[in-house]
Amino acid sequence: MTGERTTVATLNRTALTRRLVERLKHDEAVIGGIGNANFDLIAAGHRAQNFYMLGSMGLACPIALGVALAQPQRGVIALEGDGSMLMMLGSLATIANMRPANLTIIIWDNGIYQITGKQATATGGVTDIVALARGAGFPRAEWVRDEAHFDILIDRRFEAGGPVLLAAKIDDKPGKGRQARDPPLIRRRFMEGLGASRD
Amino acid sequence: MTWFDTLLQILKGNKVRLIAHVPDNVLTPLINAVAADNYFVSVGATREDEAVGTATGAYMAGLRSAVLMQTSGFALIANALASLVVPYQIPAILVISERGTLGEFNIGQTLVARTMRPTLDALGIVHHTLTDQSTLRFILDSSIKQAFTTQTPVAFILSPLLTGGNPAAHAHLI
Numbered sequence: 001m002t003g004e005r006t007t008v009a010t011l012n013r014t015a016l017t018r019r020l021v022e023r024l025k026h027d028e029a030v031i032g033g034i035g036n037a038n039f040d041l042i043a044a045g046h047r048a049q050n051f052y053m054l055g056s057m058g059l060a061c062p063i064a065l066g067v068a069l070a071q072p073q074r075g076v077i078a079l080e081g082d083g084s085m086l087m088m089l090g091s092l093a094t095i096a097n098m099r100p101a102n103l104t105i106i107i108w109d110n111g112i113y114q115i116t117g118k119q120a121t122a123t124g125g126v127t128d129i130v131a132l133a134r135g136a137g138f139p140r141a142e143w144v145r146d147e148a149h150f151d152i153l154i155d156r157r158f159e160a161g162g163p164v165l166l167a168a169k170i171d172d173k174p175g176k177g178r179q180a181r182d183p184p185l186i187r188r189r190f191m192e193g194l195g196a197s198r199d
Numbered sequence: 200m201t202w203f204d205t206l207l208q209i210l211k212g213n214k215v216r217l218i219a220h221v222p223d224n225v226l227t228p229l230i231n232a233v234a235a236d237n238y239f240v241s242v243g244a245t246r247e248d249e250a251v252g253t254a255t256g257a258y259m260a261g262l263r264s265a266v267l268m269q270t271s272g273f274a275l276i277a278n279a280l281a282s283l284v285v286p287y288q289i290p291a292i293l294v295i296s297e298r299g300t301l302g303e304f305n306i307g308q309t310l311v312a313r314t315m316r317p318t319l320d321a322l323g324i325v326h327h328t329l330t331d332q333s334t335l336r337f338i339l340d341s342s343i344k345q346a347f348t349t350q351t352p353v354a355f356i357l358s359p360l361l362t363g364g365n366p367a368a369h370a371h372l373i
């Protein structure tokens with residue numbers, strides 16, 4: 001393993017998700033990716049603007065892009081695992097070209113497919129997800145150095161324009177919470193939370 | 200009026216504004232018209248399942264959306280339909296340019312095309328094959344309205360009978 005990922009602290013998804021949610025003051029939409037990203041989002045406390053994605057590995061960022069384009073005044077955050085992001089790398093290029101200034105992507109990089117048996121991902125090898133985002137054309141992509149740095153990155157994420165990608169190197173712990181597996185309810189609550197009507 | 204002018208007019212009439220797409224020869228005039236019209240938010244996606252994800256996010260945030268793709272692209276979205284669109288009750292408007300039939304030269308296209316309708320049927324997604332101008336407006340407008348009022352996806356398969364098919368196919372057949 002090479003590059004900046006080797007120099008940053010190893011953090012914990014559950015703790016960072018809590019820190020993130022505590023700092024959200026403007027009804028930001030948060031899209032939780034498959035599995036652990038989702039579990040820790042619900043563990044941080046349900047919010048009306050949370051969307052829990054149940055089975056569509058890789059689609060957290062594309063969904064978040066759609067939300068960000070539909071509501072440019074609202075902050076939108078996608079939480080995605082490194083394995084899921086690797087499955088949908090093209091979406092980084094799409095997002096960089098659409099330039100939604102209100103969109104932040106947070107990658108939980110444990111270097112493994114934790115939930116399916118801890119198999120190694122490419123980011124556990126030589127691949128750097130922040131460098132990929134920069135190459136895709138993100139105006140801002142940063143490694144999270146430690147918890148205090150995470151707070152600063154979240155609070156100041158739009159100072160240099162968006163979209164923004166933040167990657168945190170995390171441990172191999174599973175997520176803590178479990179959401180109700182009720183897709184129509186998840187969708188309806190999310191739409192109400194965003195003030196979006198059915199028609 | 201061309202088939203794509205009719206389609207654009209009906210999308211507008213139903214307030215469908217975000218159009219996510221992956222290219223196809225037949226769809227070119229439609230994609231170009233969307234990009235040139237400020238009413239639409241045009242999203243060039245890298246994959247069709249990505250496009251379905253973005254269309255879903257937009258819909259949930261109050262912006263109606265549609266996805267344009269070709270037959271082979273449809274074969275990439277079964278999981279997005281089965282795990283997102285159908286269970287979450289998303290009125291996804293899927294517009295699929297049909298290859299693999301009526302003069303196809305690429306054997307891969309003919310085979311992948313055979314997976315499309317069985318996949319739609321297995322997921323219980325209503326689909327209409329659009330073959331002629333006389334019924335185009337009615338089928339599109341009524342089915343899009345039905346999708347939004349009943350919170351269900353719909354697929355429109357654009358037959359070569361309607362669109363004239365892929366110009367490259369004609370070149371190969373000569």
Ligand SMILES: Cc1ncc(C[n+]2csc(CCOP(=O)(O)OP(=O)(O)O)c2C)c(N)n1
Pocket residue numbers: 034035036037055056057080081082083084085110112113114115116121278
């Ligand atoms: C298209 C698809 N392929 C494979 C799977 C199985 N699967 C579910 S979660 C997952 C791993 C996700 O890894 P990552 O995003 O890194 O999150 P982590 O589990 O490490 O938190 C896999 C392979 C799936 N659900 N969908």
